[in-house]
Amino acid sequence: MARSTGEDAQALFHSLRSAYAATPKNLKIIDLYVAFAVFTALIQVAYMAMVGSFPFNSFLSGILSCTGTAVLAVCLRIQVNKENKEFKDLPPERAYADFVLCNLVLHLVIMNFLG
Amino acid sequence: MAAEPRWGSGGGAAALLLLLLVAAASICHAASNFLPVSDAHRSAALELFAPVDGSFGSLEETSEALQSFDILGIERRTNVRGSTCSSAVEVLGSSSSPVKDVFYALKVSSLLKCDVRQSQLEAIASRLKSVPSDASSLNDFYYSIGGLVLIKNQIPVVDVLLEDADKVFQAIKALSQSDGRWRYSSDNPVSSTYAAGMALETLAGVISLASNEIGQSRIDAVKNDILKLFDSIEKYDDGTFYFDEKVDGVGPLATTSSVVQGLTAFASTASGRVKLPEDNILGLTKYFLSIGIPGDAKEFFNQVNSLSCLENSRVSVPLILALPATVVSLTNKDKLKVRVTTALGSRSPPLKVKLVRAFISGSKDASVIENQELIFDSEGAFHILDLLPTSIDVGKYTFVFEIVLQDSEDAKVYVTGGQTKVPVYISAIIKIENAEISVLDSDLGSVDTQKKLNLGKEDDVSLAANHLQKLRLSFQLSTPHGHAFKPHQAILKLKHEKAEHIFLVGNSGKKFQVILDFLGLVEKFFYLSGRYDIQLSIGDAVMENSFCQDLGHVELDLPEAPEKAPRPAAQPDDPFSKYGPKAEISHIFRAPEKRPSENLSLAFLALTLLPFLGFLVGLLKLGVNLKNFPSAPVPAMFAILFHVGIGSILALYALFWLKLDLFTTLKALGLLGVFVMFVGHRILSHLASTSSKLKSA
Amino acid sequence: MARSPLILVALISLIPLLCHSFSPETPTGRRILVLVDDLAVKSSQSLYFKSLSSRGYELDFKLADDPKIALQRYGQYLYDGLVLFCPTVERFGGSIDQAAILDFVDSGHDLIIAADVQSSDLIREIATECGADFDEDPAAMVIDHINYAVSENEGDHTVIASDNLIKSDVILGSSKIEAPVLFQGIGHSLNPANSLVFKVLSASPATYSANPKSKLSSPPALTGSAISLVSVMQARNNARILISGSLSMFSNRFFRSGVQKAQSSTKHEKSGNEQFLTEISKWVFHERGHLKAVNVKHHKVGEEDEPAVYRIKDDLEYSVEIYEWSGSSWEPYVADDVQVQFYMMSPYVLKTLTSDKKGVYSTSFKVPDVYGVFQFKVEYEKLGYTTLSLSKQIPVRPFKHNEYERFIPAAYPYYGAAFSMMVGFFLFSFVHLYSK
Structure with missing residues (x-):
């Protein structure tokens, strides 16, 4: 049955890809943005694993900036997504404004903690 | 004592005195050896009386120095005659000089044979003659009479005889006390032995200057005073006699020499003998000799002068x-x-x-x-x-x-x-024979090890013993005539690192032996086992070959010390070991943590920036466009301002990281933030309205 | 009432007297009280006293039982030094007693004690307080049948010719004492618990202390090199005490006498007594070996002022000036073993100071990376010199927050990440709004 699991996986993958291709462009932009943040975080963790956590505050700052960015982006995606019934009444501009504000605060904190 | 017949003056019959002295049994006193004046005295005199700047000091000091040199027979090598004579003549010439200075000037001039005119001497003589009649203190009498005697001895022509010698004699005698001492003056109650000596000398002078002879009864009264004075003589154990004064500042030497001077002067001028107790003269001489070489100029003069008085006196010359x-x-x-x-x-x-x-x-x-x-x-x-x-x-x-x-x-x-x-x-050299050291077994007395010793030369034996054994050292000492000899010092020492033990070597006749029974000595040795160095010291004042010799060592094996055993006393440390520079210390700094190499960090910096590039690429691939950008100028301007504002806030953050502090940043942020909010509100509301128009359309 | 101006004048005239007394600026005081048993000592030890008075000391001779003697009046000490040449005194006269003498020493003044055969208990007790224990038998003398001075008239070997002198230039002077020193008197041993007293002239191994007129019935208490003939003590307040077991050692007879040691054929013209005692008196009265340290300075390398606080890992320089009193003036002291400690509970840094031969000692080192309150401590103790004990407190602080390196290379990736996030956000915010 290995062949069928392999085929099933491929079929699943194809269906996921086609489903994803249907998402609107702005959401794809946000997804790309999140992936960017996550990758940066992963690279930093790999670095820390190699050399140790010497300027720990800098490490945390770097990681936090990535994770914070990712989290805020995900929140924006949730709020902007038209298929999300919960936030139907929330204008996307409003979500965007919250997003920008939170990011500005985040980056202030990051800069302070970076050392 | 039998009544002594009176002897005429001049005969100087010391026979009776000698009889008295010799007849007496030798007084029991300690054995002693007094050395007479020697060359060491003469060199000391030259040192003590060294002239400073051509003079010996005051006239009194000069006269002392000159007299000492004369007595000891030292030639006066330095030429002091010129300056000293001139100062002496100056004093003699002045009619207002005090009597004391005149006296010493006369003495110095007679010693140095200065040129003094006869007329000057006559003037002085007449002045001095007038002093005794109204003098009240002993000093005045002493110096004036003494001066007159000096003039008489120098130039007999000058008339120095005293008319009222008897009156003067009485005046001086009136100051005498019942115990033989004299007062300095009638209103000074303190009586002094030193003053007695001065008085006797003065009285002798009066007798020699008298134009009419002084009555014998007066002279006998003075002789009685002398005898009473000699009752207060003191003596040391070694047979020396001296006089001491209770007055502060006058030592026994000065007092004794004053008495001796007075006594000899009186005895030489007075008629009749002075009957002194036996041994006094010799005792006084021995006192002066026992001082050795005095370190003070005045004391040196006193010593030497008194000895000379005794030697030249008519009392008796001590041998x-x-x-x-x-x-x-x-x-x-x-x-x-x-x-x-x-x-x-x-x-x-x-x-x-x-x-x-x-x-x-x-x-x-x-x-x-x-x-x-x-x-x-x-x-x-x-x-x-x-x-x-x-x-x-x-x-x-x-x-x-x-x-x-x-x-x-x-x-x-x-x-x-x-x-x-x-x-x-x-x-003498003491003969040492049969020296040997051995270790014996305690009970049986059998010899374990035996070594011969070379006492007086070198030895280095090496023995071993335990606490059940004994150490025996024996040798024989004999004098050159073959008799037994017991030295004062016969000490055996056992030296351990931490303690030292001393034993006396006893003897019976010629044989010397010491046996150390370690069983009984275990506690004395503090239970310390180990190497003990053996040292033997034999010595005596009359042994010419005394020695202190290391004989070797013995390894002692003693049992363990029990709990309460006494500890040996601490040894004093070598003082140099306590002081000394200490070892240098330099601080070892904490090693900084290991950092990764810079290249690695730079490599990862590049890696970290990679996702950003990926983001850019991805955006382009997704087909990003700016179609939604407002076309009308006002909203466009707001949009641009909005993004510029965000950018400037981010730039502010970068600046904050680089050099600003939080307060400045927050202030700037406040301003920028308000601006951005305003602008953002405008553009977002515009966008919102456009999108809702699109939706409704 | 006419006497009050007189009294005033008398009081004022005392003021110059005070200027001549012992003070930290002139450590050699001038006035010395000499107590003797009888005034013959003044004459028989006159060469020794002349050596003192020729160096400017005013000697005041008094009998030991004179009822008018006093060391202090109205709280002021009348003398700067005391010489006790009275071995047989039973009780001092006036207001002097053992406690007064020990107070005199405690207040920083110097003392010379000479005991001799038949010393009284009083003198022995004073010596015991100073750490020298004399033989208890009053008739005992030091006898040496091997190192005695050959003499035609003294046959009992009690006059010892000793050359076991301490090797110290500061105590005995820089010129070597060639001839042996003559000694006739009693010996003492030093209390091992006392670390301030030490032997200057010690006996040879064959020496012992006993009564020469009677046979030894028990082993002598003092034998060998443990016997000290002349010892010296420097108290913690730098007062100096000389203890000698022989009064005749100071006499003119011994000063002038020639010496020949038994079992040696060298004849010395003059004994070493005069040189030995003159030099050691110079040391006792602080004409040598008295140090003072002034001008303690420390600063960061490159700066001139003394900071109030140091930071760890700073480079600093420390300097101090040390002078030695030469009897009349302060001369620079030259040595190579003065050390400074940087001390907090225990020395963190100990360095030897280098001298520039003019009395200035300096060194430099790095401040340790421990913070706290430290002290610069100089504890200089050398045999024969006064102890120098200096200490200066200085705090040491750690790095301030802005004294670290600003940008840490190891954190570059994190910096890069943060900035790239910021740039990414800016770009995204732009793109998100206007992309269709």
Whole structure:
């Protein structure tokens, strides 16, 4: 049955890809943005694993900036997504404004903690 | 005492005095050896009386210096005559100089034979003659009468005789006290022995200056005073006599010399003998000799002057019997030398010295030698006793000598003091034989190890013993004549690193032996096992080959110390070990944590920026566009301003990271933030309205 | 009433007297009280006293039982030094007693004690307080049958010729004492618990202390090199005490006498007594070996002022000036073993100071990376010199927050990440709004 699991996986993958291709462009932009943040975080963790956590505050700052960015982006995606019934009444501009504000605060904190 | 007949003056009959002295049994006093004045005195005199800037100091000091040189027979090498004479003549010429200065000026000028005009002397004489009539203090009498006597001796032509000598005599005598001492003046109640000496000298002067003879009764009264004065004489154990004063500042030497000067002056001028108790003259001489070489100029003068007075006096001249060397070696075949001289070192009259007896000091045994006459060696002026033929052995002896004058006439002049006891050390090399050291087993007494020793040379034995054994050291000592000898020091020392133990070596006859029973000594040794160095010291004052020798060592094996055993006393540390620079310390800094290499960090920096590139690429791939950008100028401007504002806030953050502090940043942020909010609100509301228009359309 | 101006004048005239007394600026005081048993000592030890008075000391001779003697009046000490040449005194006269003498020493003044045969208990007790224990038998003398001075008239070997002198230039002077020193008297041993007293002239191994006139019945208490003939003590307040077992050692007779040691054929013209005692008196009265340290300075390398606080890992320089009193003036002291400690509970840094031969000692080192309150401590103790004990407190602080390196290379990736996030956000915010 290995062949069928392999085929099933491929079929699943194809269906996921086609489903994803249907998402609107702005959401794809946000997804790309999140992936960017996550990758940066992963690279930093790999670095820390190699050399140790010497300027720990800098490490945390770097990681936090990535994770914070990712989290805020995900929140924006949730709020902007038209298929999300919960936030139907929330204008996307409003979500965007919250997003920008939170990011500005985040980056202030990051800069302070970076050392 | 039998009544002594009166002797006429001039005869100087010391015979009676001598009889008194010799007749008395020798007074029991400690043996002692007084050396007469020698060359060491003369060199000390030159040192003490060294002139400063051509003069000896004041006139008094100058007279003392000159007199000392004269007595000791030293030539005055430095030329002090010029300046001293001129100052003396100056004093003599002035009619207002105090009497004391006149006296010393006269003395100096007579010693140096300065040129003083007869008229000057006559003027002084008449001035001095007027002093005694209204003088009230002893000092005035002393200096004026003394001055007149000096003038009389220098130039007899000048008239110095006193008309009212008797009155002056009485005035001085009135100051005398009942115990033989004198007062300084009628209103000074303190009586002084020193003043008594001055008074006697003054009275002698008065007698010699009297134009009419002074009554014999007066002179006898003074002689009684002298006898009473001599009642207060004090003596030391070694047979020396002296006078002491209770007044502060006047020492016994000054007091005694004042009395001696007064006594001899009086005895030479007064008619009749002065009957002094036996041995006093010799005792006083010995006192002056016992001082050795005084370190003070005045004391030196007092000593030398008093000895000279005693030697030249009509009382009696003491003869001193002295041994230049009291340590005699049998091994070196030394001969015992005795010298008899006067106190100042001049020759004695012909005499013989007899050794009455010689016995071991401190013992009551019979004497070793009796009645031996010493042979006179005219070359060195010594009397010699050869000890070898006698059976005298090593030891500390007391030799009792007696002087026998050849000429009976001399007996009237000189006093010899009867028997003189002198301590003599006779030393020799002691024979050491049969020296051996051995370790014995305790109970049986059998010998475990035995080693022969070379005492007096080198030894290095090495023994071992435990606490059940004994250590025995034995040797034999004998004198050159073969008798037993017990040295004063016979000490065996065992030295451990932490403690030292000392034992006396006992003897029976010639054989010396010490046995150390370690069983009984375990506690004394503090239970310390280990190496003990052995040292033997044998020595005595008369043993010429005394030694202190390391014999070797013994390894002692003692049992363990119990809990309460005493600890040995701490040894003092070597002082140098306590002080010294300490080792240097330099701080070791904490090593900084290991950092990754810079290249690695830079590599990862590049890696971190990679996702951003990926983001850019991805955006382009997704087909990003700016279609939604507002076209109308006002919203466009707001949009641009909005993004510029965000950008500037981010730039502010970067600046904050680089150099700003939080307060400045927050202030700027406040401003920027308000701006951005305003602008953002405008653009977002515009966008919102456009999108809702689109939706509704 | 006419006497009051007189009294005033008398009081004022005392003021110059005070200027001549002992003070930290002139450590050699001038006035010395000499107590003797009888005034013959003044004459028989006159060469020794002349050596003192020729160096400017005013000697005041008094009998030991004179009822008018006093060391202090109205709280002021009348003398700067005390010489006790009275071995047989039973009780001092006036207001002097053992406690007064020990107070005198405690207040920083110097003392010379000479005991001799038949010393009284009082003198022995004073010596015991100073750490020297004399033989208990009053008739005992020091006897040496191997190192005695050959003499024609003294046959009992109690006059010892000793050359076991301490090797110290500061105490005995820089010129070597060639001839042996003559000694006739009693010996003492030093208390091992006392670390301030030490032997200057010690006996040889063959020496022992006993009564020469009677046989030894028990082993002598003092034997060998443990016997000290002349010892010296420097108290913690730098007062100096000389203890000698022989009064005749100071006499003119011994000063002038020649010496020949038994079992040696060298004859010395003059004994070493005069040189030995003159030099050691110079040391006792602080003419040598008295140090003072002034001008302690420390600063950061490159700066001149003394900071109030140091930071860890700073480079600093420390300097101090040390002078030695030469009897009349302060001379620079030259040595190579003065050390400074940087001390907090225990020395963190100990360095030897280098001298520039003019009395200035300096060194430099790095401040340790421990913070706290430290002290610069100089504890200089050398045999024969006064102890120098200096300490200066200085705090040491750690790095301030802005004294670290600003940008840490190891954190570059994190910096890069943060900035790239910021740039990414800016770009995204732009793109998100206007992309269709």
